[in-house]
Amino acid sequence: MSSNLRQLVASMRMMLVLTLLLGVLYPAAVWGIGRVAFADQAGGSLVHRDGAVVGSTLLGQSFTDARFFQGRPSASEYAGGVSGGSNLAASDPDQVKTVKERAAAYAATNSGSAPADALTASSSGLDPQISPANARAQAHRVAAANGLSRAEVMKLVQANTQGRSLGFLGEPRVNVLELNLAVQDAAGR
């Protein structure tokens, strides 16, 4: 057997052994640890309501009704099948037009001009959060549509606002699904 062929045969055995170790045992071990110690996270941080799964706190959803706070624009309308962003440059003519339309639509229903996160699509298309400014600007509309006072809704916005992690990492943010759940509970629906 030539030396090259011998190397190929050794490679084949090595690949089989390492596939067993790294492709089966390793993921299985992590899966086991997840089941035991982090069952909620490993399962996708799912949110249940009336016995049914209504979403994941980590995934944004499409909210269009005036009763709901709305998430950021999404390149995939939060469908969840295939994730991704628009990949458009700020100078792209389509993007310039889209941003203008979003700004007009936002100003028509909310108080004040649109914050940056309301004008732009996220990179995942599943961004679960919006900026606190974005939530505050929508509070008036949401309060009116649910028969609540603006102060009540603002209190819920406040309660659902997350600061920077450890006080300095990332951006302050509001989880849209959790906020909407809180608002609907308050409205007694």
Add this chain to the structure above:
Amino acid sequence: MSETLSGLLTIGLLVLLLALCYHPVGAWMAKVFTDTRHWRAEKAIYRLVRVDPDSEQGWRAYATSVVAFSVLGIAALFALIVAQTHLPGRQGSDGMGVTTAINTAVSFVTNTNWQSYAGEAGATPLVQTVGLTVQNFVSAAVGLAVAVALIRALARHSASAIGNFWVDLVRGVVRVLLPGSVLAAVLLLAGGVIQNLSAPLTIHGFSGVEQVIRGGLVASQEAIKELGTNGGGYFNANSAHPFENPNPLTNIFEIFLLLVIPFALTRTYGIMVGDRRQGWALGGFAGLLWAGGVALTTWAEVHASGASTGAMEGKEQRFGVWGSTLFAASTTSTSTGAVNSMHESYSPLGGGAVLANMVLGEVSPGGVGSGLYGIVIVALLAVFVAGLMVGRTPEYLGKTIGRREVTCAALYILVMPVLVLVFAGISLASDGPRSTMSASGPHGLTEVLYAYASAANNNGSAFAGLTADTPWYNLTLAICMLLGRFIPMLLVLRLAGLLVEQRKRPVTVGTMPTHTPLFVGLVTGIALVVAGLTFFPALALGPIAEALS
């Protein structure tokens, strides 16, 4: 707290974490690759594979093993991908066409992880776990092995053996990457990254709108995806997907993971060549370029965030601008290619900065293993240039850098620019490849240039507007990934063969010190000049023209 202060503190925390791990991780890897004893688990692997772990190889035999293992890896992964729609656990995946499968197999074996398929749709859970996760480990371990072989060649003298590839491969996996990944995966799990076997779940969301929630063995893949500087996402949105990177804590942890081994390897280098100052110098060089890349990318995006859109297109709210650019600059300077924001939506200068990070040749600090040998090559060039300037025989660590040695280094430097510029040029000049660009003008040019720079540098990130899932792009990008990985690797092993045979020349008063700030400055200058001379015209037509228009 202002955004600037928050961003600077984030960078500070990252640097602190890397500094704390620099010595322990570097010293551990030095011990791993010089240990004379085998672990019991390793002995079991050697027995199963039937290789003799106590015999060493010359550079030719070492290179043969590297090539054989990689060729077999590509063939096996290709077969698995092609067969995936007939295997269990398909979960509605459409699978991949033949050229996409070739591209993907080459991509994961070369540690590039360019994805011309959408993660969650193109690859079944079985392929992701048994195929892609395994290659994430072994492709990084192969890079590590070649780097260690080169270090041994510099440390030894009047010898011919540079180590045993199988031992280096197994130890890299068993003692470095696997324990690191288990630890990282558990921390990611705690942070919210998923790890389950659920089929895609179609739900009625809170407002009644349908949504698909996907499952998957993500945490285990995410850990090695960053630690092994691979970058291939379980999901199409990669580390921007909340299931891969749920919050700012996991974000900084993932950035840390992709930098830790490449930086610590410079410590390993210093220890193994018997002069820690040499490792400091190479680490200092890489750190300097990395800091420059982070500063430039962040400055460009923060500058662009003055607009009403706040530079937030293609960025996640939880990361903001600073958390996105720190990731972007780090992923492009380590040949990782994972993304937590869409580089194509960056401002012209921001996108140009991440592209420039790659065309430096992935030396700041580069990928696992490949970064270190890339850095050594640039250092050799610097020694050679300095030698020419003062008229002395160039020497590095007591080894003469003669005609044959510098030929290897020079060819190494040439491979990547040739691949990038030739293929980008042909694509831009041809109607078919040009028609799949999503943007026009300078931005479109950057799209194509970015694709080939990413492939030839084994990075894997993309200006993802380009529809690259066509036979032309799949095959030419595969060629770039293959040649961009293995020609430099073979040149490095050839160079190792030349260096290991040499006697060690004694240090004299005339020997140029290679551990001083002056030398670090010289190496940095050489890296910038080489990349500048080769790529300035192309960058001028793409990002620079766009920024000026």
